[in-house]
Amino acid sequence: MKLHTVTTAAAAALVLSLTAVGCGSDDGDDTSSASVVGTGSGDEKITIGIKFDQPGIGLKTPDGKYTGFDVDVATYVAKQLGHEPGDIVWKEAKSADRETLLQRGDVDFIAASYSITPEREKKVDFAGPYLLAHQDVLIRADDDTIKKPEDLNNKKLCSVTGSTSAQNVKDKIAPKAQLQEYGGYSECLTGLENKVIDALTTDDSILAGYAAQPEFEGKFKLGGFKLSNENYGIGVEKGSELKAQINTALQKMVKDGSWDAAVEKNFGPADYKNEPAPKIGVVVN
Template sequence: MKLRKVTAASAAVFALALTATACGGDDGDSGSSSSGSGSDKIKIGIKYDQPGLGLKEPGGSFSGFDVDVATYVAKELGYGPDQIEWVETKSADRENALSRGDVKIITATYSITDERKEKVDFAGPYLLAHQDLLVTSDSDITEATDLNNKKLCSVTGSTSAQNVKKDFAPKAQLSERGGYSECLSALQTGQVDALTTDDSILAGYAAQDQYKGKFKLAGLKLSNENYGIGVKKGDTETVNKVNKALEKMVSDGSWQKAVEENFGPANYKNEQAPKIGQIVK
């Protein structure tokens, strides 16, 4: 009888210890996940407002080339699609989001520059984009110099249009709008003659169902934009893992498939997948 009491008490203590251990483990995982480095979730920074690249759909899902690349990379890091937490990361906050640990990686049309490399590390590049022009399908604009005495649209605060005016078409009339969708509407109605920014961004917008067949890329290479995946400064282990994932994505054909699915409708003539660590100036 006495032995039974001792055994029951021991079992209760053992069960309590197991419960405490499990609770402690959950707290640890939760803390790691909140910084984007846990085993249950990975937080990835993307744009929410760039069709073809990073877009939050009305139903709450996400689409675009950057999303496809990030999903593939996450898989190679051991995370399924349901373990990804997408975090909107605006351009001005990308470095801070990484340094704070808000996200593990950022895949958001993040051009690799010497200035940015002082603050964050980059894997990749995974796409070589160029500044280009988007014009209507029947436009006769084929060179940047053709924009002299024509109206060129870009978003407020962007340097793309100013670069065209400074380097190619000094007589171009600049028209700034609040967003690329506004520039597209102006282009469609003839209020402006062209829209300029990265060709990947232009292709993403032109590939939307409502715009298919209405616009075309001029096919100019006015600049080189090497898109990389941002990683917290000093996290060499993650950089190496992401680079291996990108190499595999290219070799198994998934990279080209993602390009065609996201940019194909705009007849986007993409560059070949860049070699890891090869920055085109």
């Protein structure tokens, strides 16, 4: 694997300075603009973008709570920036909207299975990475016919509308794979459970999050194929001083064991073989 370094403005040596990085409403509404980073008094809001529909990563539950690894990471970071959990305004950050949310100042930062790529780095800055994920496949726990990527040939592979993951597998690894397009991952999982499809592919962290849900526990397993490297970073506005502050917070999260605890809490039931915590500023290509 190749490595490249993300410039961090000497993040490792910085202490957490609580600098104002924007302005906006602090009324707690999901549609509010990003607010001033707090001073530890707990009376100012911080707006954070997450996924609302990815169990184990970022999920808004029916009772209005927010769960997942990205949520735990973001909550820890916000705490280091001087904000209690009650200060956080969670805002949905759909994949296609993430750069726009940051550029408009609608959020202070985004933690939403947000892979660091050269194209995205032209538009926003990234703290981290804080998780190294890989494209993988999810199959039924009792399936012994898919042991390597090439075994996906002649198998029905779930493709979520708008995703390129399954097409990449067909183009590069298993040209005879039969792509089945569904509207969302939940539909793919139902098809997988009912043997309508044979495999689902996307980031292993996302797959592990779904497989770890109580209703699916023990029914599925990850292939462990590591088809790509996905370096999850925390997105901030281009040039923001928050980048260095968040990097310092992430280093502390790893050092004090909170990172490992969050991995076990959110992915453990799926027997997810996660990579060790990445080195801040180093992206694995």
